[in-house]
Amino acid sequence: MYELGVVHRDVTRASRDDVTALAGLGVSTVHEAMGRTGLMRPYIRPVYYGAAFCGTAVTVLLQPGDNWMLHVAVEQLEPGDVLVAACTTECEDGFFGELLATSARAKGSIGLVIDGGCRDVAALEKMDFPVFSRAVNAKGTVKATLGSVNIPIVCANALIRPGDVIVADADGVVVVPAERAAEVAEAGRSRKANEEDKQRRFAAGELGLDMYGMREPLAKAGLRYIGGEQEQDA
Structure with missing residues (x-):
């Protein structure tokens, strides 16, 4: 009320x-x-x-x-x-x-x-x-x-x-x-620095698949690639 x-x-x-x-x-x-x-x-x-x-x-x-x-x-x-x-x-x-x-x-x-x-x-x-x-x-x-x-x-x-x-x-x-406010500002500064590093890596051509270690869990989940040189798991 x-x-x-x-x-x-x-x-x-x-x-x-x-x-x-x-x-x-x-x-x-x-x-x-x-x-x-x-x-x-x-x-x-x-x-x-x-x-x-x-x-x-x-x-x-x-x-x-x-x-x-x-x-x-x-x-x-x-x-x-x-x-x-x-x-x-x-x-x-x-x-x-x-x-x-x-x-x-x-x-x-x-x-x-x-x-x-x-x-x-x-x-x-x-x-x-x-x-x-x-x-x-x-x-x-x-x-x-x-x-x-x-x-x-x-x-x-x-x-x-x-x-x-x-x-x-x-x-x-x-x-x-x-x-x-102080706690969130500090956490935000750390997050922003981390994001700036990732942005540099993305700009250099690195893939999120590799940066975040996604390939193994994608393969375990059953993702398959079709076509190209050969059929393969993720």
């Missing part, structure tokens, strides 16, 4: 050093480094090409067709924060647009994730305010019903708590719990 009608002002954010480290890794690497967890549903997509960010979450619980609490949430933003908004029930109305983006940026926000709609996409792209949303929808909203700010929410099937790290790029959105 969500807590309604509250704004929590005291938020423990992940450290800036850890956020910076995670920002250099990308969504796919962070997701894998965290044990293949933390991803939002893939219907959350950037509203323009090149949108990306990594920052700490200020969470917003909205009521359907009502963006009142986004205005409340802007006051709680600090530099480097990301607005993360969910709705009490599915709604694709245009909760967010150019004016709110301008206000959020003035407070230091670097982007928005919303399990709902946004609008003014051309203006958002022009001002380079990254938004990841469920839909693009010109339909406006009202300001009449209380939700909450800085409470734990579920956005696109992912649990987000205030201060968690949100990484978003062309591959999607991943959530890193604040208390795991």
